[in-house]
Amino acid sequence: MSMKIAVIDYGMGNLRSVTHALEHVAPEATIQLSSDPAVIAAADKIVFPGQGAMRDCMRELLARDLRPTVLAAAASKPFLGICVGAQLLFELSEEGGNTPALGLFPGQVRRFEAERMVAADGSRLKVPHMGWNEVWQTRPHPLWEGIADGSRFYFVHSYYMDTPDAALPVGRSDYPFPFTVAVARANIFATQFHPEKSHAAGLQLLKNFVAWDGTVQPAQ
Numbered sequence: 001m002s003m004k005i006a007v008i009d010y011g012m013g014n015l016r017s018v019t020h021a022l023e024h025v026a027p028e029a030t031i032q033l034s035s036d037p038a039v040i041a042a043a044d045k046i047v048f049p050g051q052g053a054m055r056d057c058m059r060e061l062l063a064r065d066l067r068p069t070v071l072a073a074a075a076s077k078p079f080l081g082i083c084v085g086a087q088l089l090f091e092l093s094e095e096g097g098n099t100p101a102l103g104l105f106p107g108q109v110r111r112f113e114a115e116r117m118v119a120a121d122g123s124r125l126k127v128p129h130m131g132w133n134e135v136w137q138t139r140p141h142p143l144w145e146g147i148a149d150g151s152r153f154y155f156v157h158s159y160y161m162d163t164p165d166a167a168l169p170v171g172r173s174d175y176p177f178p179f180t181v182a183v184a185r186a187n188i189f190a191t192q193f194h195p196e197k198s199h200a201a202g203l204q205l206l207k208n209f210v211a212w213d214g215t216v217q218p219a220q
Helices: 015-025 037-042 054-063 067-076 199-211
Strands: 004-008 030-034 045-048 079-082 108-111 129-134 152-157 159-162 169-174 178-185 188-191
Touching (some): 004 015, 037 067, 045 067, 054 067, 159 178
Antiparallel strands (some): 129 152, 169 178, 178 188
């Protein structure tokens, strides 16, 4: 029986690109783009993408009654959050006037502060942070396998993940200050960047997710 990977469809996000990228790296798997709780519950692995405003994403998630389905999947299966799908795992987002999120991870999603958006040469940096940026791996994880530290990934966002839990971050970028771009705990891995748009490095990360059993070996 082939592996089933569910891409959660709640009406927000670049769902087709994620689905096609997974089909490319896992041709033997069954990739299911679905909003059906039964399909999601029956899948072996879960991908939770997102794109757009946090308030809209949370509204659509609740309107489709998918909150309990997402929480159950995140508690029990290899789970990959992407972009807003990563931000939704935290407690609160400044976007939309302090929008409550799913609360799986401690911390908030904060807007890039205008007064900090100054490069080393004094030039102003634009928000949203859009385009390619280096990602530095702050601790080992199976999803980093075969990906060189400092590899470039593709970003489109105006808000960033900020957590008080020092054990959560597994990757960071700089724009212009260091900020968290990947978090992981137990069976969950989530990225601010878009692996499905990140060429070889992104496809390798997705391939690693397909191969991942949801466990992390302790550091030796």
